[in-house]
Amino acid sequence: MSTERTLVLIKPDGVSRQLTGTILARVEAKGYTLADLKLTNATRTQLEQHYEEHVGKPFYEPLVEFMLSGQMVVAIFTGERVIEGFRTLAGSTEPTVASPGTIRGDFGRDWGLKVQQNLVHGSDSPESAEREIGIWFG
Secondary structure, three states, rough: OOOOEEEEEOOHHHHHHHHHHHHHHHHHHOOOOEEEEEEOOOOOOHHHHHHHOOOOOOOOOHHHHHHHOEEEEEEEEEEEHHHHHHHHHHOOOOOOOOOOOOHHHHOOOOOOOOOOOOEEEOOOHHHHHHHHHHHHHO
16 A cells, blocks of 8 residues: 545634644544645635635535635645545534534534535545645645
8 A cells, every 4th residue: 555645724714713723633543654744725716716616506605705705724744545544534524414423413503504614624535635636835
């Protein structure tokens, strides 16, 4: 096996609720290495590139607006099977049904249909990870 890279976003709800350190600590405790990190405000252009596969879907514009609503933390983590591992650690995208012990299960709030407010994003494949890292880190 080779070492993978993944992009992790701590979304505006995670930053505003001061969960950044807790979330990063959980990822590191899982054994993954933090390779790069920054606090940023997303631009619409970055978000349009990041979420391009969702253009036209009903949740697209509310998601972009939410991601523009505040600061977020953008991180690169590395490790064996880090993509799969982080997505398991993050839990279901719907906080209400996310398993206890996951980031979303332990810290997620039920915002009704606003599942975009689910604290974190993690890349879903090596190809997505490289594309997303390019958007956020150049």
